[in-house]
Amino acid sequence: MKKILRFFMSLVIVFFIGFFLAGGRDAMNPSAFSRVIESAVPTRESVPEKTNTQPNNFAARLKRFVFLPDAVNEKVPAKNFIPVSDMPPRLTEAVIAVEDTRFYSHPGFDINGIFRAALVNLQYGEVTEGASTITQQLVKNLFLSQEQTMGRKIEEVLLALDFEFRYSKNEILALYLNSIYFGSGYYGIYNASKGYFGKAPSELTLPEAAMLAGLPNAPSLYSPYEDFILAKKRQFIVLDAMVRAGYIDERTANSAKIEPLYLAH
Structure with missing residues (x-):
């Protein structure tokens, strides 16, 4: 019962966030609302190697909401699927630290992050900070296109809430x-x-886990096979994020930064 109430309360919160950030009555203007949401949520690097071929008409969208587990199973291969219990804690900590520090406390979208990102973006007049949660990123990667429209953003949030519910x-x-x-x-x-x-x-070590955790933000850019120096810089960012999140101390982070990495190829 609590989860159901939380789900519907989250929907109400989404509406009022859009209403407030878009400027009161102007929130009812789709273009105004869309601009605010787009400024708060970053556009991650598109991945041309794997296109989203799933139908995106109304029937397909409704089917995803009603039969979400079936839709997920169609998109996520069972082969070599690794549950969190079989992953090293340092890997999951690194991912959460750099991608979504409030992952275990938010309902699928981060209200604090949306407000923070919107204010920062308004201050600088450009998108300098984003607020996509891990759940939202999962939704986008599995089901949604790269288009930046109000409809897609709303669908993203609703699907994220549905994921958190199920x-x-x-x-x-x-x-x-x-x-x-x-x-x-x-x-x-x-x-x-x-x-x-x-x-x-x-079997991943902390330095290896930190490097992998930094790749999804811009995989083609940060791949160590493409640019090892840039991949190392990204690894440093992840390790520093882990320190800020309280997962490791500075001494451990500094030690991981200088530990040699041996790539498979």
């Missing part, structure tokens, strides 16, 4: 890590771990 946080995190693109043709944490370091995810 799945546990660890299940959502597992779906994300097993489907996200890590660059160099590797989809999912198993393939990325094997492809970059020649080992199973359970």
Whole structure:
């Protein structure tokens, strides 16, 4: 019962956030609302290697809401699927620290993050900060196109709420890590771990986990096979984020930064 109430309360909150940020009555103007939402939620790098071929008409969208688990199973391969319990804690901590620090406390979208991002973006007059949660990223990666419209943003939030209603946080995190693109043709944490370091995810060290956690933000850019120096810089960002989140101390982070990395190829 509490989850149902939380679900519907979240829908109400989404509406009032849009109304407030778009400027009162102007929130009813679709273009105004769309601009605010677009400024708060970042556009992640598109992945041309894997296009979304799932129908996106009304019937298909309704089917996703009604039969979400079936739709998810069609998109996330069961082969080499790694549950969170079989992943090293440092890997999941690294991902949460750099992608969504409030992952275990928000209902699928981060209200604080939306307000913060909207205010920062308004201050600078451009998109300098985003607020996509891991759940929202999962939704976009599995089902949605890269178009920036109000309708797509609303669908993204509604599907994120639906995910949170149907799945546990660890299940959502597992779906994300097993489907996200890590660059160099590797989809999912198993393939990325094997492809970059020649080992199973359970064997990843902290430096390796931090490097992999930094890739989904811009996989083609940060792939160590494309630009190892840039990948190392991104790894530093992840390790610093882990320090800020309280997962590791500065000494551990500094040690991980200088530890040699041996790529599989």
